[in-house]
Every structure is written in C-alpha cells, then in structure tokens.
Amino acid sequence: MSIPSNLKTAFCCALAYTVLVAPCCAEDIPALFSTPTTTRTEWEAARRPQLIAQFERTMFGQTPRIDASNVRFERLEMSQDLLKGTACKQKIRIHYTVSGSTPTSFDVLAVYPKTAKPVPVFLEMSINYPGAYDETLTTPCSYWPAEQIVKRGYAALIFNYTNAAPDDAKAFFDWKAKTWKQAETPNTAPFSAISIWAWSISRVIDWIATEPAFDAQRIAVVGFSRGGKTALWAGAQDPRVALTISCCSGSGGAKLIHQALPQSETIEHLVTRFPHWFTPNYAAYAHREKEAPFDMHQLLALVAPRLLYISSATEDRWAGPEGEFASCLRAAPAWSLYTKTGFTAQTFPAANTPLHDASIGYHLRKGPHLLTEYDWHCYLDFADRHLK
Numbered sequence: 063m064s065i066p067s068n069l070k071t072a073f074c075c076a077l078a079y080t081v082l083v084a085p086c087c088a089e090d091i092p093a094l095f096s097t098p099t100t101t102r103t104e105w106e107a108a109r110r111p112q113l114i115a116q117f118e119r120t121m122f123g124q125t126p127r128i129d130a131s132n133v134r135f136e137r138l139e140m141s142q143d144l145l146k147g148t149a150c151k152q153k154i155r156i157h158y159t160v161s162g163s164t165p166t167s168f169d170v171l172a173v174y175p176k177t178a179k180p181v182p183v184f185l186e187m188s189i190n191y192p193g194a195y196d197e198t199l200t201t202p203c204s205y206w207p208a209e210q211i212v213k214r215g216y217a218a219l220i221f222n223y224t225n226a227a228p229d230d231a232k233a234f235f236d237w238k239a240k241t242w243k244q245a246e247t248p249n250t251a252p253f254s255a256i257s258i259w260a261w262s263i264s265r266v267i268d269w270i271a272t273e274p275a276f277d278a279q280r281i282a283v284v285g286f287s288r289g290g291k292t293a294l295w296a297g298a299q300d301p302r303v304a305l306t307i308s309c310c311s312g313s314g315g316a317k318l319i320h321q322a323l324p325q326s327e328t329i330e331h332l333v334t335r336f337p338h339w340f341t342p343n344y345a346a347y348a349h350r351e352k353e354a355p356f357d358m359h360q361l362l363a364l365v366a367p368r369l370l371y372i373s374s375a376t377e378d379r380w381a382g383p384e385g386e387f388a389s390c391l392r393a394a395p396a397w398s399l400y401t402k403t404g405f406t407a408q409t410f411p412a413a414n415t416p417l418h419d420a421s422i423g424y425h426l427r428k429g430p431h432l433l434t435e436y437d438w439h440c441y442l443d444f445a446d447r448h449l450k
C-alpha cells in the first residue's frame with residue numbers, strides 16, 4: 063500500500079518537530095513576546111528594550127558608552143591599484159580615550175571595488191584562526207575571501223578582534239582596568255569582552271558612515287564562532303547593521319540554551335574556559351540551563367525587521383546545529399510584527415541546501431567547525447537577493 067504524499071509530509075513535519083523542538087519542551091522556553099497579541103508598538107516601546115536590558119544583565123554586560131568626540135579615525139594607508147587596478151585599499155586606525163584612562167586604538171583594513179557609486183559592505187570581525195586573513199591579498203583565504211567579495215560588488219572590511227581587546231581572561235581584565243577606567247556604571251553588569259568587541263564593530267560602522275565609497279544603508283556584519291556570538295550582539299543593538307551573519311556561533315550564540323544536545327557546549331564549559339566573554343551573572347546558569355529566564359531566539363529576534371543569517375555545519379556537534387536552527391524558527395514571529403516573513407522552513411534542512419527566501423537565511427554546511435568558501439557563497443547570494 064502506498065502512503066499518500068500529504069501524510070508523508072505531515073509525518074516528516076511531526077518527526078522534525080519531535081527531534082528539533084520537542085526536546086526542549088515548548089513550555090520551558092521563555093516566550094518571545096510578553097503577550098501572544100504583541101503589536102509592533104508594544105515590541106518597540108517595551109518588550110525590545112526589556113530584552114536588550116535582559117541580555118546586558120544576564121550575558122554580555124552593559125555596553126560601553128563614550129562620547130563620539132573621544133573617537134578619532136586616522137588613515138594609515140590608501141592605495142588605488144589593488145586587484146589589477148580594479149580595487150582600492152585603505153587601512154585606518156580607530157583611536158579612542160575613555161576619560162582618565164590610557165588611550166587605545168585598533169586597525170581596520172578595507173578593500174573595495176573602484177566604482178563611482180557607493181558599494182554595500184561586508185564587515186568581518188576576524189578571530190585568530192591560522193591564516194585568518196592576508197593583508198596583501200596574495201594568499202587565498204576562506205575566512206576572508208576579499209577578492210571574491212570585491213568581485214561581487216561589495217567592500218570587504220576586516221579587523222582582528224584581539225587588536226580591539228585581548229582574548230585571554232587575565233589580559234582582558236588588566237586591559238579593561240587600564241582602558242575603561244570609571245566607564246562602568248555602578249550596580250550594572252560589568253562589560254564583557256563580547257560587549258567590547260560588539261562596541262568596536264559599531265565604531266567601525268561610525269567610520270564607514272564617513273566614507274563616500276561605502277553605502278552605509280547596506281552593511282553586513284559577519285562573525286565566525288566567538289565572532290559569530292559577537293556579531294549577534296552587535297546586530298541586536300546597532301540598527302545600522304542591515305544584515306547580521308553568524309557562522310557556527312553555537313552556545314552563547316545562536317544555539318538555544320534550553321535545548322540540551324548531547325555533545326554540545328554547556329554554560330559551565332563556557333564560563334570556565336572563557337570567563338571574560340560574558341558578564342559574571344551568566345555563570346549563575348551553569349548546570350541550571352533549564353531555569354534561565356531567557357533564551358537565544360530572543361537575541362535573534364532583536365535583529366528584526368533587519369536581515370539575519372545563521373549558518374551551521376554538520377560535524378560541528380559542539381555548536382549544536384539543531385539548536386541554532388530551532389532558534390531561527392522561534393525568532394521568526396518578530397518579523398511578522400513588521401509584516402515580513404521571518405522564516406519559511408519548518409524542518410531541519412538537508413546539508414548544503416540553503417534557505418534564502420525569507421528575512422532569516424539559514425544553511426547547514428557539510429563538514430566541520432569552519433568558515434568556508436561555501437559559506438561565503440551562500441552569504442553573498444543571500445545579500446545579492448535581499449540587500450542589494
């Protein structure tokens with residue numbers, strides 16, 4: 063006897079629901095909206111600010127605030143004859159001083175097509191993976207395929223995260239004490255490294271807005287792994303990020319906290335190995351994930367109604383791909399408040415079948431924890447379709 067195709071589809075949906083969503087029991091996961099009938103006005107005036115405050119308090123700490131007059135841009139290098147004369151390159155240094163503290167700076171590299179019209183931008187915060195990027199563009203590099211990005215009509219900007227703030231607990235706390243003296247408001251959660259890296263992304267966007275070569279309305283921010291966690295926090299807070307792209311961000315990133323997946327990272331792992339990434343309050347949820355009054359679909363929803371892209375990898379069990387996908391499903395209703403379609407997928411996709419038809423893009427790449435050329439093709443295709 064053959065089974066009718068609508069029954070097969072219903073069975074597949076039920077199976078996917080059981081595998082992906084049910085393990086974290088719908089009722090355990092904190093709601094996205096304060097009431098099921100939330101409107102856009104209520105979301106913007108009340109729920110959204112409440113969720114930002116919640117992520118500051120429980121995960122990332124307060125976002126540093128300094129006056130724009132304390133930030134300055136210095137051009138270190140400019141050349142017009144890159145990539146056989148088709149592209150330009152600039153290197154800039156962003157200087158800032160917090161009152162009473164040691165001045166500091168970090169560098170940004172920009173490569174962009176030589177055109178009369180301002181171009182959209184891909185800004186990456188690079189983490190220290192071997193061969194993460196080559197400033198001379200002579201060695202092809204999958205973490206930052208600048209030449210491909212430029213050929214597709216985008217500017218490729220990059221900065222190294224440890225140049226912006228150290229990624230070692232002791233070095234970070236020492237640096238913060240020297241550089242950010244008196245900048246923290248008492249009685250609020252202390253800044254974390256992720257909050258400072260996300261703040262640095264926003265300072266690069268300040269520079270982008272001053273440069274006529276770039277279209278500041280069309281900025282994509284890209285991050286991989288810990289950089290992907292940071293991209294989400296930057297995209298949630300800075301409305302100038304038109305497309306937030308988070309690759310393999312896992313726990314502390316896109317993966318749902320309430321969804322325990324056997325081989326994936328826990329809060330205990332995160333706060334033990336990387337105590338500086340988060341504000342100290344986050345450690346309270348180690349071994350108590352199910353009691354967390356928040357979850358990561360709420361962070362993803364803070365990007366709405368702007369574009370979001372989450373990608374996972376089949377062998378990246380540590381990041382929990384199913385939990386990254388389930389977060390997208392649960393964040394999608396925030397886009398409906400703006401009469402946009404958040405996500406059309408219902409079931410976990412097969413590997414290498416990108417989902418690009420809604421405001422949240424998603425793909426599951428075959429392979430391990432990496433940022434590859436395939437990922438970049440998908441991001442650029444999604445940007446061609448929705449951002450250009």
Ligand code: GCU
Pocket residue numbers: 189286287288289310311312313314327380
């Ligand atoms: C570790 C960490 C992850 C993180 C990754 C990375 O594996 O446990 O949470 O995403 O490093 O940033 O490379």
